[in-house]
Amino acid sequence: MGWPQITWIVLSVLSLIVFAFQNGKTIKLSFWMRLIQLASLVWLLWCGGFFSKAHAVEPPTDARQYQRELIRNSRVIWGLDAPVSTFAAQIHQESTWRPNAKSPVGALGLAQFMPATSGWIAGIYPKTLGDNQPLNPAWAMRALVTYDRWHYDRITAATECDRWAYVLSAYNGGLGWVQRDRKLAASRGLEPGRYWKVVENVNAGRSSANFRENRGYPVRIIYSWQPLYERAGWGPGVCHE
Numbered sequence: 001m002g003w004p005q006i007t008w009i010v011l012s013v014l015s016l017i018v019f020a021f022q023n024g025k026t027i028k029l030s031f032w033m034r035l036i037q038l039a040s041l042v043w044l045l046w047c048g049g050f051f052s053k054a055h056a057v058e059p060p061t062d063a064r065q066y067q068r069e070l071i072r073n074s075r076v077i078w079g080l081d082a083p084v085s086t087f088a089a090q091i092h093q094e095s096t097w098r099p100n101a102k103s104p105v106g107a108l109g110l111a112q113f114m115p116a117t118s119g120w121i122a123g124i125y126p127k128t129l130g131d132n133q134p135l136n137p138a139w140a141m142r143a144l145v146t147y148d149r150w151h152y153d154r155i156t157a158a159t160e161c162d163r164w165a166y167v168l169s170a171y172n173g174g175l176g177w178v179q180r181d182r183k184l185a186a187s188r189g190l191e192p193g194r195y196w197k198v199v200e201n202v203n204a205g206r207s208s209a210n211f212r213e214n215r216g217y218p219v220r221i222i223y224s225w226q227p228l229y230e231r232a233g234w235g236p237g238v239c240h241e
Contacts, residue, residue, distance in 0.1 A: 128146070
């Protein structure tokens, strides 16, 4: 148990003690009880990261060296209006811009490609990705925006924001799962073209942990990390309609 938890317990106990002895007899005790409760609340918010750098206002320093390369690759694949901030947010989520990142399950590089996936995409795009170098930042960024485009071209949705949610879900868990979730939603009378609040809540068979991780993936990218890069001038993002 760390100091934040210990301090929270101490403040809570003090609050209870003051309440027990108050019995409505003095204004001073009421004041001190409220003060302790307020301090407890502030400390809880602090421990929970409400005031921490988890709510950063700008991208990490490590990202800056890759900005131009990501913009270039994004525009080559997506055009001048490429959602660069979305791709930057995706890399932020995948590896926090660590080019040598390796996950416990074997995903590699900035874009965290699994060996099987990197080999597959290298075969699909031999001219641009055929060297299959997931630990090479330039290759990883080109592969990420290309893989997103591959999904985008195969997914339709009710809105552009729904479509992007599906793209990100597919990047994280595979297009097959997206298709199965949509099929199950349709069988239940739901609109398969709507991800948010509809297919978002449909699980065609993933484990609870994998389902939670997959559903949190688009949310974190679009609503937690993407705004950092938009404010920093990296380029447009998605889901503003």
